[in-house]
Amino acid sequence: MTKEAIIKEFENIAGAENVMTGETDRHAYSYDAAVLDSVMPALVVRPQTSEALGAITKLCNDNGLPLTVRGAGTNLSGGTIPHPGGVVVLTNGLNRILEINEEDMYAVVEPGVVTAQFAAEVAKRGLFYPPDPGSQAVSTLGGNVAENAGGLRGLKYGVTKDYVMGMDFWDVNGELVKSGSRTVKCVTGYNLAGLMVASEGTLGVFDKIILKLVPPAQAAKSMMAVFPSMKAASETVASIIANKIVPATLEMMDNFTIRTVENFRGAGLPVDAAALLLIEVDGHPAQVEDEAAVVERICKENGATELKVAKDAAERDAVWQARRDALPALANLKPTCVLEDATVPRSKIPAMIEALEEIAKKLDLTIGTFGHAGDGNLHPTILTDKRDKAEWERVEKGIDMIFDKALSMGGTLSGEHGIGLAKSKYMAQETSKATLAYARRMKSVLDPKGILNPDKIIGAE
Amino acid sequence: MADIHKLAQMFKELDDQLVGCMRCGMCQAVCPIFKLSGKETDVTRGKLALLDGLASEMLTDPEGVNEKLNRCLLCGTCQANCPSGVSVMDIFLKARAIMTGYFGLSPAKKAIFRGLLKNPKLFNALTEMGAKFQGVFTKKVDDMLGSSCARFNAPVIGDRHFNTLASKPFRKIVPELDTPAGSSGLRVAFYVGCVFDKIYPQVAEAILKVLKHHGVGVFMPAGQACCGIPALSSGDTDTFDSLVGINVDQFRKGEFDYLVTGCASCTSTIKELWPHMYKGDTSRTYDIGVMARKTMDISQFLVDILKVEPKELTGGQSVTYHDPCHLKNSMGITAQPRAIIKAAGCDLKEMTDAGTCCGCGGSFNIAHYELSKEIGGRKADNIIASKAKVAATSCPACMLQITDMLSQKGADMSVKHVIELYADSL
Ligand SMILES: Cc1cc2nc3c(=O)[nH]c(=O)nc-3n(C[C@H](O)[C@H](O)[C@H](O)COP(=O)(O)OP(=O)(O)OC[C@H]3O[C@@H](n4cnc5c(N)ncnc54)[C@H](O)[C@@H]3O)c2cc1C
Ligand code: SF4
Ligand code: SF4
Ligand code: SF4
Numbered sequence: 001m002t003k004e005a006i007i008k009e010f011e012n013i014a015g016a017e018n019v020m021t022g023e024t025d026r027h028a029y030s031y032d033a034a035v036l037d038s039v040m041p042a043l044v045v046r047p048q049t050s051e052a053l054g055a056i057t058k059l060c061n062d063n064g065l066p067l068t069v070r071g072a073g074t075n076l077s078g079g080t081i082p083h084p085g086g087v088v089v090l091t092n093g094l095n096r097i098l099e100i101n102e103e104d105m106y107a108v109v110e111p112g113v114v115t116a117q118f119a120a121e122v123a124k125r126g127l128f129y130p131p132d133p134g135s136q137a138v139s140t141l142g143g144n145v146a147e148n149a150g151g152l153r154g155l156k157y158g159v160t161k162d163y164v165m166g167m168d169f170w171d172v173n174g175e176l177v178k179s180g181s182r183t184v185k186c187v188t189g190y191n192l193a194g195l196m197v198a199s200e201g202t203l204g205v206f207d208k209i210i211l212k213l214v215p216p217a218q219a220a221k222s223m224m225a226v227f228p229s230m231k232a233a234s235e236t237v238a239s240i241i242a243n244k245i246v247p248a249t250l251e252m253m254d255n256f257t258i259r260t261v262e263n264f265r266g267a268g269l270p271v272d273a274a275a276l277l278l279i280e281v282d283g284h285p286a287q288v289e290d291e292a293a294v295v296e297r298i299c300k301e302n303g304a305t306e307l308k309v310a311k312d313a314a315e316r317d318a319v320w321q322a323r324r325d326a327l328p329a330l331a332n333l334k335p336t337c338v339l340e341d342a343t344v345p346r347s348k349i350p351a352m353i354e355a356l357e358e359i360a361k362k363l364d365l366t367i368g369t370f371g372h373a374g375d376g377n378l379h380p381t382i383l384t385d386k387r388d389k390a391e392w393e394r395v396e397k398g399i400d401m402i403f404d405k406a407l408s409m410g411g412t413l414s415g416e417h418g419i420g421l422a423k424s425k426y427m428a429q430e431t432s433k434a435t436l437a438y439a440r441r442m443k444s445v446l447d448p449k450g451i452l453n454p455d456k457i458i459g460a461e
Numbered sequence: 462m463a464d465i466h467k468l469a470q471m472f473k474e475l476d477d478q479l480v481g482c483m484r485c486g487m488c489q490a491v492c493p494i495f496k497l498s499g500k501e502t503d504v505t506r507g508k509l510a511l512l513d514g515l516a517s518e519m520l521t522d523p524e525g526v527n528e529k530l531n532r533c534l535l536c537g538t539c540q541a542n543c544p545s546g547v548s549v550m551d552i553f554l555k556a557r558a559i560m561t562g563y564f565g566l567s568p569a570k571k572a573i574f575r576g577l578l579k580n581p582k583l584f585n586a587l588t589e590m591g592a593k594f595q596g597v598f599t600k601k602v603d604d605m606l607g608s609s610c611a612r613f614n615a616p617v618i619g620d621r622h623f624n625t626l627a628s629k630p631f632r633k634i635v636p637e638l639d640t641p642a643g644s645s646g647l648r649v650a651f652y653v654g655c656v657f658d659k660i661y662p663q664v665a666e667a668i669l670k671v672l673k674h675h676g677v678g679v680f681m682p683a684g685q686a687c688c689g690i691p692a693l694s695s696g697d698t699d700t701f702d703s704l705v706g707i708n709v710d711q712f713r714k715g716e717f718d719y720l721v722t723g724c725a726s727c728t729s730t731i732k733e734l735w736p737h738m739y740k741g742d743t744s745r746t747y748d749i750g751v752m753a754r755k756t757m758d759i760s761q762f763l764v765d766i767l768k769v770e771p772k773e774l775t776g777g778q779s780v781t782y783h784d785p786c787h788l789k790n791s792m793g794i795t796a797q798p799r800a801i802i803k804a805a806g807c808d809l810k811e812m813t814d815a816g817t818c819c820g821c822g823g824s825f826n827i828a829h830y831e832l833s834k835e836i837g838g839r840k841a842d843n844i845i846a847s848k849a850k851v852a853a854t855s856c857p858a859c860m861l862q863i864t865d866m867l868s869q870k871g872a873d874m875s876v877k878h879v880i881e882l883y884a885d886s887l
Binding site: 093332 | 481485490
């Protein structure tokens with residue numbers, strides 16, 4: 001087909017107003033939140049119905065056009081940077097919540113529903129959808145599933161994969177594949193919905209998603225503990241878990257981040273502290289009281305120099321504001337902000353922090369570290385100016401070193417931000433050559449023309 | 462017309478500001494235009510990427526970029542919520558100036574800005590004539606809202622329901638003032654602003670009444686011109702500079718402790734854009750700085766300086782308040798107007814999303830009326846759902862827009878400036 005004829009086909013499927021071919025429109029879909037070079041697609045299409053989504057997938061496959069699905073484009077690993085000359089398919093026209101079932105505690109959604117809007121609708125009905133990535137105000141549920149996004153509540157409540165009960169997705173031929181169900185238990189066939197989690201658009205195009213809902217906790221208590229060393233703070237983390245308490249949230253900030261946040265908002269954070277832990281326990285009111293008391297004791301035993309328990313909603317909010325400020329405060333310091341995602345077993349946090357400090361010193365880089373201490377998921381944040389070529393080379397080297405370190409400690413490349421283009425080159429290092437070969441074989445059968453988000457995760461062959 | 466390479470060079474000047482955007486996409490959550498269209502070119506991140514694309518000569522279609530750049534209310538919501546602290550408004554205004562330098566000003570805008578605004582006498586004379594003859598062209602729609610619509614098919618007016626020009630503009634009612642400080646010991650300069658002068662003189666009168674009541678002396682020079690924001694947002698920095706010049710030359714003749722306005726847009730323009738964007742005669746720079754520092758919204762002045770306090774509820778009329786973007790986003794003023802509504806003895810009923818833009822955006826309303834109407838329509842729905850009897854705000858542009866929207870929905874309520882409510886209660 002000629003280019004004009006193909007465009008006409010897209011217009012027939014999605015409506016002319018939903019097909020964008022102009023230079024400015026295409027440029028606006030050439031990047032995402034990762035610090036990578038942008039790539040212009042040939043065409044951008046915004047289907048309004050699930051049938052159109054399927055038909056578009058088939059059309060791309062029939063014509064060998066690379067297809068990249070895009071939710072909100074907030075991923076931090078280049079997952080929505082299109083293939084040159086490819087098609088970007090937007091899901092934000094597919095943003096209906098189809099069902100929220102209070103009796104059976106599940107919901108059925110289209111892939112473009114915004115995470116926070118969904119969580120709010122669920123909360124209105126007295127239920128709870130826990131995954132809360134920092135980007136939830138804009139990220140989509142489809143994007144969350146494709147990245148297996150996690151959030152502050154990951155430690156106790158798990159991440160997106162723990163809430164995916166089922167899914168319909170389009171295969172490359174535009175056939176609808178169904179997997180999972182509305183029941184709590186379901187072992188019908190391969191767990192294809194599970195296969196789609198963290199697939200980053202490389203195996204299928206998600207249509208309807210069935211998500212599990214849970215009852216909300218009746219009570220919660222938040223506190224902030226100040227430590228004289230990172231070691232003391234991370235031993236506290238280990239000790240809390242060893243005492244069989246699983247806080248809803250357990251976050252950590254290093255001294256650099258504390259100072260930066262304090263400069264940013266002036267909320268009275270202890271700028272001399274080597275580390276801060278922000279902890280929230282939730283559940284039945286009596287249990288919350290109990291657990292808060294134990295956490296308090298553990299913090300003190302491990303040398304916390306100060307402990308502040310939030311007395312009311314306003315104080316609780318102040319605790320979490322400090323955490324929410326971490327990224328913006330750091331981002332304000334320098335033009336480019338590389339938010340990394342190295343994750344290690346909890347016990348290795350002190351060693352990892354030490355390694356990060358060494359790397360920063362050795363390469364003369366500014367690195368602030370905060371993250372989900374409870375699940376070992378750290379966000380070393382490198383502050384730089386991409387235009388400074390010499391420094392940028394050191395940054396790239398620093399990233400390599402961070403992953404070398406994390407992997408040598410039995411950690412992983414990504415706790416939640418995905419592999420995308422950014423980290424595909426490290427894949428064999430964490431897994432094995434055989435793993436990569438297996439994944440590629442699987443992909444080549446499911447997507448023989450290699451049109452589904454090429455080069456992501458498993459790299460270009 | 463300069464060549465595209467030159468244009469790219471000009472945009473390079475914005476480079477230091479553009480790199481601050483980390484492309485996180487969080488602006489998608491707050492931009493009213495993106496909420497409607499869902500298009501990346503309509504949200505800040507996309508617009509900044511387009512400017513960056515021009516600067517790095519990756520794009521060849523400056524016209525296309527300009528068109529997208531203009532699909533923006535300049536409401537500042539994105540800037541107020543940007544985690545990376547990008548100076549979005551500054552970038553957009555500078556970009557518009559560069560674009561206007563490149564493409565030139567449209568003939569219509571040239572006539573309006575350079576022919577009319579720059580020449581307050583002619584502007585005044587023409588609008589006066591307009592006020593006399595407008596009855597021939599318009600018909601009344603809603604008496605409570607005071608709205609009218611076009612009698613004939615008129616392209617610029619379309620199906621708008623608008624407030625007609627006042628039969629007697631404010632400057633004819635009170636040409637100038639220079640009164641000494643009274644019991645408060647304070648003297649303020651009063652900057653009227655063109656919408657109050659020509660369409661809502663009763664609001665300007667209310668401001669004077671309130672100042673008098675509190676024993677505040679007033680310096681109000683004749684010959685005030687527009688604050689310049691319409692010209693600046695169209696990239697016409699020449700007209701902006703000369704309007705700032707006209708105003709400063711009038712105001713530096715008197716002495717005053719504060720400069721007050723009742724127009725959110727004027728306040729933020731004088732306070733933030735005059736010192737920052739004025740590139741004219743440097744002998745005015747000092748006075749511009751002084752005026753900017755002294756500038757206050759009228760509610761802010763009453764509450765922060767005169768310590769006017771909210772009253773205990775006396776079962777007064779129910780009022781809902783819309784936050785103008787130019788007060789909320791650029792100056793963080795949200796509490797004071799609400800305090801004034803309560804000080805007027807009214808029952809404040811908060812609407813949903815009081816802080817989202819009404820969709821007016823100055824010339825945006827003219828160029829993109831359909832979008833403007835859709836955003837404003839949601840605002841009107843929230844206002845109606847609040848079940849209040851009065852929709853109050855602190856900006857005449859918002860008053861016009863809200864009146865249009867409520868009138869088109871046939872709502873049974875009136876639109877007022879908060880200061881009118883307070884003046885009525887004295
Ligand atoms: C400020 C900020 C904070 C963040 N905080 C967190 C955090 O706390 N935790 C976390 O896990 N992540 C976080 N992220 C990363 C990012 O927001 C998440 O990965 C999120 O899930 C991406 O959602 P999205 O809708 O933007 O997806 P996109 O970025 O648009 O897409 C992500 C991937 O999903 C694929 N995809 C999207 N929709 C579909 C579909 N329907 N079918 C098939 N594939 C699809 C895309 O092709 C792409 O590969 C953060 C990002 C930012 C900018
Ligand atoms: S919120 Fe700010 S930093 Fe993030 S994309 Fe928008 S403008 Fe850029
Ligand atoms: S100024 Fe307002 S309309 Fe313009 S991009 Fe920002 S939020 Fe959107
Ligand atoms: S901001 Fe608007 S109302 Fe105020 S002077 Fe300028 S144009 Fe007139």
